[in-house]
Amino acid sequence: SLRRMNAIRSVSTDDNVMVAEAGAILANVHDAAEAAGRRFPLSLAAKGSATIGGLVSTNAGGTQVLRFGTMRSLVLGIEAVLPDGRLYEGLSALRKDNRGYDLRQLLCGAEGTLGIVTAASLRLVAAPGSRAVAWAGLASPEDALRLLRHLEGEVGESIESFELVPDDALALVLKHIPGARAPLAGRHRWNVLIEAVAPRGAAPASESLEAALAGAFEAGLAEDAVIAASEAQAEALWGLREHISEAERQEGAARVVAFGHLGDGNIHFNVQPPAASDGPAWLSEHGEAVTALVYDLVTAAGGSISAEHGIGQMKLAELERTASPVQLAAMRALKDALDPKGIMNPGKLLRSH
Ligand SMILES: Cc1cc2nc3c(=O)[nH]c(=O)nc-3n(C[C@H](O)[C@H](O)[C@H](O)COP(=O)(O)OP(=O)(O)OC[C@H]3O[C@@H](n4cnc5c(N)ncnc54)[C@H](O)[C@@H]3O)c2cc1C
Structure with a gap:
């Protein structure tokens, strides 16, 4: 765990950038930005426990995506330990940098499968x-x-x-x-x-x-x-x-509740088991079929089976079933190139060999 690696290394009001370590808690990042007369414009219900490393690695969204985008658009730089043990020092928060592949964006949403994020440069906006x-x-x-x-x-x-x-x-x-x-x-x-x-x-x-x-x-x-x-x-x-x-x-009780972030196109679709049923038993009998039904509709409409929270292990089979083979092959090639021994979060997002 990197929870003790939680320093706010710097806040620059000239550049509107904060460098926070991976274990920094989101609520503390908010406080540090506010103390400098700025705002870090990403918030979610788990702000008291979610860390910068976790937020980067799941490309978290929250309640202001409509205006500011997900973590991907708020991370200007990343420092990470790559699978071969070397430190990638990419914290320079350049708004424009066209020197080839963007490792920062690759590490965002990678769920820890391509390296361990140790710090991030975060975009601040005016309070x-x-x-x-x-x-x-x-x-x-x-x-x-x-x-x-x-x-x-x-x-x-x-x-x-x-x-x-x-x-x-x-x-x-x-x-x-x-x-x-x-x-x-x-x-x-x-x-x-x-x-x-x-x-x-x-x-x-x-x-x-x-x-x-x-x-x-x-x-x-x-x-x-x-x-x-x-x-x-x-x-x-x-x-x-x-x-x-x-x-x-x-x-x-059995019901469907569809609600949430209409502004950014992400509707939560929750299906509850019938009141009289044994919840876990109902879920194990019908859960997969209900999920597959919803994912098929979402995929047919050009949507995503994971707008938030990532893939992990739970959605791995559904990702394989619904994602384009071209995308899956490219992800596999990247994983094998950067982490040939498969030591980074094995079995998450992609299957272990
Ligand atoms: C109550 C609640 C509300 C939420 N609301 C939203 C929401 O509105 N929008 C949204 O997008 N998400 C939401 N989430 C999900 C949320 O984004 C993630 O749970 C959270 O950001 C993860 O942070 P964490 O520190 O708990 O990470 P963890 O759960 O510890 O880790 C998440 C993933 O990131 C990896 N990881 C963690 N740290 C690192 C690191 N330093 N380097 C590499 N990989 C790492 C882990 O291996 C794991 O795969 C919510 C979660 C909860 C519990």
Whole structure:
């Protein structure tokens, strides 16, 4: 484990770059950026435990992918021990570097199969001046997408999060999570949680978001909406979104809940076993078939069987079944070239020889 290799080596506000060691915890990276008047714009529920090494190696996403991309677009440089024991010193955070293959991008999302990441140069951005969080009720996922495009047209890049929540999922949260309150007076088949930010010196984010949402009503894109009037209300709205998985677990009844990061095209699709069944037994009997069914649909639509969390061992067979043979062969060739003895995280992402 590299958890004790957790130093923030440097923060440069001139370059907007932080160099953090692999064991640095994401929440500490946020704090160090904030202390320098900057922001590291990647956040996820596991921020109190997720390390930079793990985030790089799983190419983690989080709630701001819509605006800032995944870890791949935030890692400007990497230091790593390669399988032959040599140190790759690639921390220079050049925005432009066309000297051949990009080892940094190869190591991002490699799940530790090509080397051990020891540190990364991370892109920082200006700290926001204000943020606004809104909840809107609407008729369909298609309307949600139209609403997103409308808001982007009105307030541009300030939209950072756009999360889809079906009424079923909201109902589960209201039923099971203590203190959860319905965000709107009525119920709507679909909902979206929207977060927008504004830079320092600009009008508050809530003003431009409110104006843009008013336009959306006129265009018939949203049925109702509310903008959080305080930080506590903003957190309460985010809480409704973040407790969906927990509420699903508590309900335990057979149902499909599809929700999540509509803005970046990543919908979580959770299928729960029937209430009366023995959960683990149901999963072992039907889990594979349900998963294969969903992955087939996703693949047919040109999607990915892993938008987050990677492949590991669990999705290995499904990767082999659904990925293009050309891609698999190229990955195998890279692995064999860099790690001919197969000593780096054997059996993850690619099978051991
Ligand atoms: C509650 C929760 C919410 C999450 N939400 C999101 C989300 O919204 N979006 C998203 O994309 N992901 C999400 N994740 C997944 C998350 O990205 C990863 O779990 C996390 O980033 C991994 O960090 P870790 O330090 O725990 O790594 P680990 O789980 O320890 O490792 C993950 C992988 O990286 C490899 N690895 C770890 N460190 C190194 C290193 N130094 N060098 C080489 N390989 C290494 C490991 O071998 C393993 O294959 C979530 C996870 C949890 C538990």
